[in-house]
Amino acid sequence: MPKENNLKLNPKLFEKDIEMLPIRRGFGDGLLEAGKLDENVVGLCADLSESTQMYLFKERFPERFVQVGVAEQNLASVASGMAAMGKIPFISSYAMFSPGRNWEQIRTTICYNDVPVKIAGSHAGVSVGPDGGTHQAIEDIAITRVIPNMVVISPCDAIEARKATMAAATTKEPTYIRLAREKTPIMTSEETPFKIGQAQVFFDPKDFIKDFKKVDVGVIATGALLYKALKVAKKYADEGLGSIKVLNLSTIKPLDEASIIALAREAGALVTIEEHQVYGGMGSAIAECVARFFPVPIEFIGVCDRFGQSGTPDELLEYYGMGESDIGIAIEKVRTRKNIF
Amino acid sequence: MLTDQGIILLEKTANEIRQSIISMLVTAGSGHTAGPLGMADIFTTLYFHSLRHDPKNPTWPERDRLVLSNGHICPVLYATMAHSGYFPVEELQTLRKFGSRLQGHPHRDFLPYLENSSGPLGSGLSQAVGMAIADQINTKNRTGAELRGPSGIDRFIYCLLGDGELDEGQNWEAAMLGSKERLSNLIAIVDRNNIQIDGFTEDVMPLSPLYEKWKSFGWHVQQIDGHNFQQIADAIEQAKAFFEKPSVIIAHTIPGRGVKEFERKPEWHGKPPSKAEADMALAELRTLGGKISSEHQ
Numbered sequence: 001m002p003k004e005n006n007l008k009l010n011p012k013l014f015e016k017d018i019e020m021l022p023i024r025r026g027f028g029d030g031l032l033e034a035g036k037l038d039e040n041v042v043g044l045c046a047d048l049s050e051s052t053q054m055y056l057f058k059e060r061f062p063e064r065f066v067q068v069g070v071a072e073q074n075l076a077s078v079a080s081g082m083a084a085m086g087k088i089p090f091i092s093s094y095a096m097f098s099p100g101r102n103w104e105q106i107r108t109t110i111c112y113n114d115v116p117v118k119i120a121g122s123h124a125g126v127s128v129g130p131d132g133g134t135h136q137a138i139e140d141i142a143i144t145r146v147i148p149n150m151v152v153i154s155p156c157d158a159i160e161a162r163k164a165t166m167a168a169a170t171t172k173e174p175t176y177i178r179l180a181r182e183k184t185p186i187m188t189s190e191e192t193p194f195k196i197g198q199a200q201v202f203f204d205p206k207d208f209i210k211d212f213k214k215v216d217v218g219v220i221a222t223g224a225l226l227y228k229a230l231k232v233a234k235k236y237a238d239e240g241l242g243s244i245k246v247l248n249l250s251t252i253k254p255l256d257e258a259s260i261i262a263l264a265r266e267a268g269a270l271v272t273i274e275e276h277q278v279y280g281g282m283g284s285a286i287a288e289c290v291a292r293f294f295p296v297p298i299e300f301i302g303v304c305d306r307f308g309q310s311g312t313p314d315e316l317l318e319y320y321g322m323g324e325s326d327i328g329i330a331i332e333k334v335r336t337r338k339n340i341f
Numbered sequence: 342m343l344t345d346q347g348i349i350l351l352e353k354t355a356n357e358i359r360q361s362i363i364s365m366l367v368t369a370g371s372g373h374t375a376g377p378l379g380m381a382d383i384f385t386t387l388y389f390h391s392l393r394h395d396p397k398n399p400t401w402p403e404r405d406r407l408v409l410s411n412g413h414i415c416p417v418l419y420a421t422m423a424h425s426g427y428f429p430v431e432e433l434q435t436l437r438k439f440g441s442r443l444q445g446h447p448h449r450d451f452l453p454y455l456e457n458s459s460g461p462l463g464s465g466l467s468q469a470v471g472m473a474i475a476d477q478i479n480t481k482n483r484t485g486a487e488l489r490g491p492s493g494i495d496r497f498i499y500c501l502l503g504d505g506e507l508d509e510g511q512n513w514e515a516a517m518l519g520s521k522e523r524l525s526n527l528i529a530i531v532d533r534n535n536i537q538i539d540g541f542t543e544d545v546m547p548l549s550p551l552y553e554k555w556k557s558f559g560w561h562v563q564q565i566d567g568h569n570f571q572q573i574a575d576a577i578e579q580a581k582a583f584f585e586k587p588s589v590i591i592a593h594t595i596p597g598r599g600v601k602e603f604e605r606k607p608e609w610h611g612k613p614p615s616k617a618e619a620d621m622a623l624a625e626l627r628t629l630g631g632k633i634s635s636e637h638q
Contacts, residue, residue: 042475042478063478063481063483064478066474066518066522068514068518069514069517069518071511071514071517071518073463073464073467073510073511073514074467074470074511074514074515074518076467077464077467077468077471077511077515078467078468078470078471078474078515078518079471080457080464080467080468080471081408081457081467081468081469081470081471081472081473081474081475082471082472082474082475083471084406084456084457084468084471084472084475085406085471085472085475085476085479086475087475087478089471104461105464105467105511108458108459108460108461108464109457109458109464109467109468112448112450112458113449113457113458114450
């Protein structure tokens with residue numbers, strides 16, 4: 001990092017030996033911390049306490065942990081009942097099953113009832129890998145953000161996931177926290193501020209380009225793919241290819257419209273990046289916002305109306321068009337479109 | 342204890358509640374008739390005898406909780422709540438109207454005295470299980486056999502279920518968890534009226550043997566005549582006294598009970614009476630089927 005970043009991002013951000021941790025681990029740590037701070041925090045799991053890292057909470061607070069078995073619909077509604085009695089329930093399973101299988105229970109018994117249940121969906125995205133398409137949730141952002149009262153958070157790394165979990169434990173809104181299985185780079189640090197609903201500039205080209213004049217393209221990313229966006233932006237700066245500003249959009253709902261509109265104004269062209277279907281996802285949320293307030297050309301990186309399959313995370317991200325080269329192509333495309341207008 | 346005098350009062354109240362159900366449904370022009378009429382005796386017993394609650398202080402923290410799972414029978418819930426003093430009886434005429442607190446299916450954002458919103462079938466028991474677990478955590482008796490610990494709240498969670506909605510698998514997920522958690526503070530009441538929207542339950546999707554099903558899921562099971570106030574009240578007392586297991590009361594009811602024309606007919610599950618049918622039904626209720634002369638004729 002050339003300059004002291006006011007967000008106090010990981011100083012090893014662009015180094016080869018950057019630390020890696022699974023985002024879900026941050027959830028496990030955050031829930032344990034939240035449990036220590038508030039005895040109303042309870043944990044419910046559908047037979048996946050190890051995979052979702054809820055076992056950390058379970059071991060420390062067995063009397064506040066409910067194992068419901070492989071029954072995600074029950075999981076959601078039992079949590080609703082506990083919340084109605086003053087508890088702050090966290091429910092965890094794979095995102096495919098919660099909020100996938102139990103969507104209506106989440107809509108009716110959690111969001112329509114407007115109770116503070118926190119839904120941790122692990123194993124989101126194609127990077128789940130070898131388990132294949134049945135277990136790769138790439139529709140979860142779309143189906144959660146569409147429900148009234150729901151807050152949707154997609155943390156970029158394990159540290160942010162820990163902070164998001166702890167923050168969610170203090171709010172009264174139903175909240176979905178999207179988690180990934182694989183180890184991914186730690187971009188933030190303990191000191192990086194986090195606030196639900198606040199987007200943050202993780203790469204500002206003026207900090208990296210000597211004779212910086214203007215931003216060419218704004219990139220908005222959510223989840224671990226943010227790291228690929230940062231690397232591409234750095235490469236552009238290092239090689240004099242252009243100036244790319246990158247926003248970390250960890251809260252997808254409520255949307256930080258001010259930050260998005262500001263970036264659209266400044267850059268005049270946007271690329272959105274998410275490990276999710278393009279239809280209905282974070283990019284769609286950006287488009288809904290920008291179309292209303294400051295229309296600019298947008299390119300969308302994500303899965304294009306297809307199901308996942310088995311493979312390594314890297315193979316799958318490349319195959320489905322979410323690799324670094326795809327980001328570069330999208331940047332060039334949107335830049336051309338901007339200049340045509 | 343339910344006295345003979347008490348039973349007479351409950352009968353009278355249930356009759357008034359049935360009249361309110363008919364009159365609110367005909368005003369609304371849509372809604373369900375058979376289920377609400379069939380459950381009037383049970384709701385009356387709960388709100389006027391068994392439940393620990395205070396209509397003048399609806400958010401009293403120590404109140405019992407009543408979760409209605411089959412939200413479509415809400416006319417009986419609204420009518421019973423109004424008659425017991427939660428809100429004016431006149432407000433019942435706003436059922437299903439724009440801006441009304443009495444939504445077509447219960448929504449607690451609109452009517453805050455409700456414990457839950459419902460309509461989509463099959464998730465009420467899960468919510469009641471969650472409430473009962475929360476209480477067991479609070480009383481530090483979650484893993485123990487007794488609910489009423491020294492710091493315990495002497496409170497019960499009631500869940501009212503339709504029989505048709507037991508087709509939903511989620512009920513059985515909840516039943517397993519209730520049994521696993523030994524929720525002796527949970528009392529489910531199944532409205533066994535044998536009808537659902539497409540016909541008789543045993544034709545649409547057989548539930549029989551229902552008693553054995555609940556038994557095999559580890560619940561304490563009682564079967565009663567859902568129109569016998571003494572049996573209803575006694576079954577609830579027995580359910581309260583039974584430790585170690587959650588209780589279910591299978592209440593055999595007659596859909597449309599109180600109005601001969603509507604009784605036992607699946608076609609009355611999901612429609613309201615017309616004006617003429619409502620007049621006939623109200624006359625029948627006011628005269629107790631012709632046994633007395635009505636003052637309103």
